[in-house]
Amino acid sequence: MNQKCAKKMERKLNKLKHVVFKETGIVCSLNPTNNIVICNAGLVNGLSEETILEHFSVYGTLNNIVLVPGKSCSFVSYVELDMACKAYEALNGQLPIAQDNKPVYLLYAERLPQHSIDSRKVWDELPGGLVILDDFITENEEKLLLSLCCFDDSLVSQMKNRQVRHFGYEFRYDNNNVDKDKPLDEKIPKECDFLWKRLHENTDWKQFVPDQLTVNHYSLGQGIPHHVDTHSAFEDPIMSLSLNSAVVIAFKRDDRDICVKLPPRSLCIMSGETRYDWTHGIIPRKSDVVLSNTGSYTLLPRGIRVSFTFRKIRQGECNCQYTRNCDSYIRKNNSELQIAASEIERLHVIDVYENIALHFNETRNKPWPNVLEFVNSFDVGSVMLDVGCGNGKYLGKNKHVFDVGCDTSCALLDVCKKNGFETFLTNCLQLPFKDAVADGVISIAVIHHLASEERRLQAIEEMIRILKVDGRALIYVWAKDQHKNNEKTSYIKQDRKNRKSDTDVVVADENSEAPVSKGMTLPVHVNRTQFKHKDVLVPWRLKNQQNTVEDTFLRFYHVFEENELSDLCSKLENVEIERCYYDQGNWCVVLRKTLIKNS
Ligand SMILES: O=C(O)CCC(=O)C(=O)O
Ligand SMILES: [Fe+2]
Ligand SMILES: [Zn+2]
Numbered sequence: 052m053n054q055k056c057a058k059k060m061e062r063k064l065n066k067l068k069h070v071v072f073k074e075t076g077i078v079c080s081l082n083p084t085n086n087i088v089i090c091n092a093g094l095v096n097g098l099s100e101e102t103i104l105e106h107f108s109v110y111g112t113l114n115n116i117v118l119v120p121g122k123s124c125s126f127v128s129y130v131e132l133d134m135a136c137k138a139y140e141a142l143n144g145q146l147p148i149a150q151d152n153k154p155v156y157l158l159y160a161e162r163l164p165q166h167s168i169d170s171r172k173v174w175d176e177l178p179g180g181l182v183i184l185d186d187f188i189t190e191n192e193e194k195l196l197l198s199l200c201c202f203d204d205s206l207v208s209q210m211k212n213r214q215v216r217h218f219g220y221e222f223r224y225d226n227n228n229v230d231k232d233k234p235l236d237e238k239i240p241k242e243c244d245f246l247w248k249r250l251h252e253n254t255d256w257k258q259f260v261p262d263q264l265t266v267n268h269y270s271l272g273q274g275i276p277h278h279v280d281t282h283s284a285f286e287d288p289i290m291s292l293s294l295n296s297a298v299v300i301a302f303k304r305d306d307r308d309i310c311v312k313l314p315p316r317s318l319c320i321m322s323g324e325t326r327y328d329w330t331h332g333i334i335p336r337k338s339d340v341v342l343s344n345t346g347s348y349t350l351l352p353r354g355i356r357v358s359f360t361f362r363k364i365r366q367g368e369c370n371c372q373y374t375r376n377c378d379s380y381i382r383k384n385n386s387e388l389q390i391a392a393s394e395i396e397r398l399h400v401i402d403v404y405e406n407i408a409l410h411f412n413e414t415r416n417k418p419w420p421n422v423l424e425f426v427n428s429f430d431v432g433s434v435m436l437d438v439g440c441g442n443g444k445y446l447g448k449n450k451h452v453f454d455v456g457c458d459t460s461c462a463l464l465d466v467c468k469k470n471g472f473e474t475f476l477t478n479c480l481q482l483p484f485k486d487a488v489a490d491g492v493i494s495i496a497v498i499h500h501l502a503s504e505e506r507r508l509q510a511i512e513e514m515i516r517i518l519k520v521d522g523r524a525l526i527y528v529w530a531k532d533q534h535k536n537n538e539k540t541s542y543i544k545q546d547r548k549n550r551k552s553d554t555d556v557v558v559a560d561e562n563s564e565a566p567v568s569k570g571m572t573l574p575v576h577v578n579r580t581q582f583k584h585k586d587v588l589v590p591w592r593l594k595n596q597q598n599t600v601e602d603t604f605l606r607f608y609h610v611f612e613e614n615e616l617s618d619l620c621s622k623l624e625n626v627e628i629e630r631c632y633y634d635q636g637n638w639c640v641v642l643r644k645t646l647i648k649n650s
Contacts, residue, residue, distance in 0.1 A: 079158035110138035180323030187318035214268040261361035277332030282369035285362040288322035296354035299339035327373035391568040392502035399607035408462030433490035439497030443467035492524040531610040540636035
C-alpha cells in the first residue's frame with residue numbers, strides 16, 4: 052500500500068470506528084485481538100453467517116459469529132490470535148462482500164456484543180416431541196433405499212424445485228391435502244418394512260406403521276418452505292429418514308427458531324408439539340452453518356439429499372389441542388362463524404362498545420398521523436364519511452370538508468355529538484346513502500369486528516358503492532403479525548409500567564377459550580402478545596373513575612394476515628388499490644373507485 056492509500060484507509064477506519072461504537076457500543080481499534088469487526092457489512096446489507104464463514108474460516112477456527120439485527124456491522128471471533136491477524140491482513144479493504152461489492156473494512160474489538168445474532172436461534176434444545184435417531188440405518192440399507200426410486204440427476208439439477216414422489220397416497224400441494232378415497236396403485240415399497248420392525252423394537256413407537264410415503268429429492272441449493280404437515284391429512288407422528296447428505300432443518304414457533312442437524316441415515320421423528328404446533332423448513336442453500344461440540348462454527352457443505360417421509364393417513368378430522376395450525380379446528384370455527392356471525396357481532400362487538408364507550412373514549416384520543424394525512428388530502432367542499440367513527444377522533448380534523456360519522460354505538464355517538472360532530476347510527480353493512488355521493492371514506496379499525504369474510508367484503512362493497520368515481524377510501528384493520536420487520540408494535544411493547552391506561556392487561560391464559568354462541572367457543576387472546584389465531588376474543592377490562600376494574604368484556608376480532616385485506620379488496624371490480632401498507636400494527640389500504648372494468 053502506498054502512503055496515500057494508507058492515509059485514506061486510516062481515515063476510513065477511524066470514521067467506521069465511531070459508527071460501530073454508535074451502533075453497538077463496542078470499542079474497536081487497530082490493536083490485534085481474537086475478535087474482528089466487519090465494520091461495513093451486516094444483516095442490513097444481507098450478509099449471512101454462511102458468507103462470513105466461507106471467507107473467514109480459511110484463516111482458522113471460528114468460535115463465534117455475531118450478526119446484530121438491524122445493523123451494518125458484524126463480528127467474527129477466532130480461537131487463536133494469530134488466526135485473527137492473518138485474516139485481518141488478507142481481507143481488510145480487499146474482500147468484496149459488502150453491499151455493491153465494496154470491500155469490507157476491518158478492525159479489532161475487545162469484546163463481542165452481548166446480544167448476539169439470532170440469540171433466538173438455538174442448537175442445544177429440541178422442541179417438545181422431536182426425536183432424532185442417529186444411524187437408524189446402515190450404509191447398505193441406505194443404498195438399497197436410494198435405489199428404490201430413481202430420479203434422473205441431470206434432469207433434477209436443472210429444476211428449480213425439489214423433486215417429489217408419492218407412494219400409498221398422493222399429497223397434493225395445491226390444497227395441502229391427500230385424496231383419502233384415491234389410494235395410489237404404488238404402495239410403500241416392501242423394502243421399507245424392516246424400518247418398522249426396528250422402530251418397534253427400539254423405541255416407544257410400538258404401533259406405528261405408515262401407509263403414505265413422500266420421497267423428496269433435494270439438489271444442491273434446494274430446500275422446502277416452512278410448513279406444518281396438514282393436521283387432518285395425517286396422524287401423529289411423522290417420520291423422516293435422511294439419505295445421502297446431511298442438512299440443517301429449522302423448527303419455528305412464535306419468535307423461536309431451533310436449528311437441528313439431520314445427518315444422513317438418521318430418522319427424525321416429529322410428534323406432539325413438534326408435529327402440530329411448530330413449523331419445519333429447510334433453507335435453500337448449498338451449505339449450512341453448524342455449531343460443533345467444541346463450540347466452534349463450521350460450514351457443513353450439503354450434497355444431494357433424499358428424504359423418505361413416512362406418514363399415516365388420518366381418517367376423519369383432527370382434534371388436537373394445538374389449534375393455531377389445525378385446519379380441522381379452523382374449518383369448524385369458520386363454518387360456525389358463518390352461521391353465528393351476526394349474533395357474535397351483536398354480543399361481542401355492538402353490546403360491548405355500548406358498555407365500554409366512556410372508558411373507551413378516555414383511551415382513544417391520539418389520531419394516527421397517516422390517517423390524518425389522508426383526511427387532510429381532500430379538497431374544499433369534499434364529502435367524507437367515517438364508517439365506524441367511534442368517539443369521532445378523525446371528525447372535524449379537516450375544516451374544509453363536510454364530514455359525517457356513523458357507528459353502531461349510541462354511547463359513542465353521544466360523545467361525537469357533545470363535540471359538535473355530525474353523526475348517525477348505522478351498521479356498516481348497509482349505509483343509508485345513494486350510490487356515488489361521497490368523495491372520501493375512512494374506516495379505521497372497524498371491519499375486523501365482522502365475523503365472516505362475506506360480511507367483511509360486504510362492508511367494503513358498501514363503502515365503494517357510496518363513493519363517487521375517483522373517490523378514495525382508507526381502510527385499517529388489525530394485523531395478526533405484531534412483529535413486522537423485527538419491530539414490535541406499540542401494542543406488544545406496552546408493558547404494565549409505561550401503559551397509560553390499564554385496560555388491556557393480561558386476563559387470559561394461553562389456550563383459553565370462551566363460549567360465544569350456540570355451543571361455539573372462540574380462543575381468548577392474551578393481550579400484549581402475538582396473535583395465535585385469526586378469529587379471537589380480545590379482553591377489555593372496564594374500569595371506573597376510581598380506576599378499579601368493574602368488569603371484563605370480550606370483543607370479537609378477525610385479525611388479518613399480510614395481503615388478506617388487499618386480496619379481499621381485489622375481489623371488487625370497480626376498485627383500484629392505490630396503496631397497501633403496515634402502520635401501527637394494522638394492515639391498511641387506500642382504494643380508488645373506478646368504472647367497472649371492461650363493461
Ligand atoms: O425433507 C425432509 O426431511 C422434510 C420433508 C417434509 O417436511 C415434507 O415433505 O413435508
Ligand atoms: Fe413436512
Ligand atoms: Zn390438529
